[in-house]
Every structure is written in C-alpha cells, then in structure tokens.
Amino acid sequence: MFKTMKTTLLLSIFLLGAKSAFAMHHQHNSEQNHDEKLIINEPWVRAAPANAPMLGVFMQIQNHSNNDAKLISADAAGYQRVELHRTMEHHGVMKMIKQDFMPIAANNQLNLKPGSWHIMLIGPDAVPAEGDVVNIKLTFNNGTSQIINAVVRKGKMTMKHHGSHHH
Numbered sequence: 001m002f003k004t005m006k007t008t009l010l011l012s013i014f015l016l017g018a019k020s021a022f023a024m025h026h027q028h029n030s031e032q033n034h035d036e037k038l039i040i041n042e043p044w045v046r047a048a049p050a051n052a053p054m055l056g057v058f059m060q061i062q063n064h065s066n067n068d069a070k071l072i073s074a075d076a077a078g079y080q081r082v083e084l085h086r087t088m089e090h091h092g093v094m095k096m097i098k099q100d101f102m103p104i105a106a107n108n109q110l111n112l113k114p115g116s117w118h119i120m121l122i123g124p125d126a127v128p129a130e131g132d133v134v135n136i137k138l139t140f141n142n143g144t145s146q147i148i149n150a151v152v153r154k155g156k157m158t159m160k161h162h163g164s165h166h167h
C-alpha cells in the first residue's frame with residue numbers, strides 16, 4: 001500500500017507527516033503494550049509443601065525511565081487470587097500487609113524478596129513443584145503489562161546474600 005504512495009513523489013511529501021505518525025502508532029501496538037523501560041529480573045516462586053495455602057513470588061523490578069512507576073496488579077491462572085504484599089514489623093511481630101501498589105521510583109529499582117515486598121499467590125488449584133514455571137501477568141499504572149515466567153525453587157538467593165539463614 002505504501003509502495004504505491006511512494007511512487008508519487010508529490011503525494012509522499014504531503015503524506016510524510018501523517019505516514020510517520022502512523023508508523024509510530026503501529027510500532028507501539030507491535031510492542032503488545034509492554035514498556036521496555038520496566039525490566040523484570042530473576043522472577044522466582046518460593047517452593048512450598050503440596051498443601052501450602054499460598055506461595056511467595058520474588059524478583060527485581062528496574063525502572064529505566066524518568067517517571068515513577070507503580071505495579072498495580074498481578075494475575076496468574078490457577079490461583080483464587082493474587083495480591084501485592086509487604087512484610088513489615090508491627091509491634092515486634094512480622095506481618096504481611098496487602099498493598100494497593102508497589103512503587104518503583106524513576107531510574108531506580110524495587111527488590112521483591114523474602115521478608116519484604118512480594119507477590120502472593122493465594123489458593124492454588126495445585127501447588128507447583130520445584131522447577132515448574134508460573135506465568136504471572138504484571139500490570140503497571142502507565143497502562144502497560146507484561147507476562148513473566150517465574151521458576152519455582154527453594155528460598156536460597158542466587159544473588160550475593162551475606163545475611164544469616166532465617167528459618
């Protein structure tokens with residue numbers, strides 16, 4: 001279609017503005033609504049016993065943009081619901097508190113890890129086994145979303161971790 005237009009020089013000149021606008025719009029659609037400036041690293045699900053009522057999901061979310069971002073929801077098939085949680089100390093007791101969103105500051109990152117921010121898979125149809133992959137859809141406040149593949153593994157961190165072994 002565009003080839004025909006290109007053969008007519010005059011028409012091309014007149015259409016140049018509209019055509020490049022179309023190209024940009026088209027490219028945006030081909031990204032499938034995925035913001036490449038929000039990068040998810042090392043998503044994993046902590047392995048749990050077969051009768052576990054819920055599982056924790058951890059990862060690092062990097063924000064390579066100049067705008068603050070918020071993770072506003074997470075979804076996964078095979079669970080009654082998926083919530084955003086943060087473990088916090090409350091009167092000396094560690095408690096998981098449901099969050100409306102997770103903040104990822106501009107040019108910064110948020111680390112989801114045991115004892116801190118995490119995604120909670122609640123009410124599994126079947127608890128996934130070690131080595132299984134759970135597909136989780138993350139939706140951000142700028143309207144973008146992406147599906148991550150989180151591998152089920154034991155709690156040991158692969159990144160540098162000097163802390164003592166809790167629990």
Ligand SMILES: [Cu+2]
Pocket residue numbers: 056085086096118119120
């Ligand atoms: Cu939780």
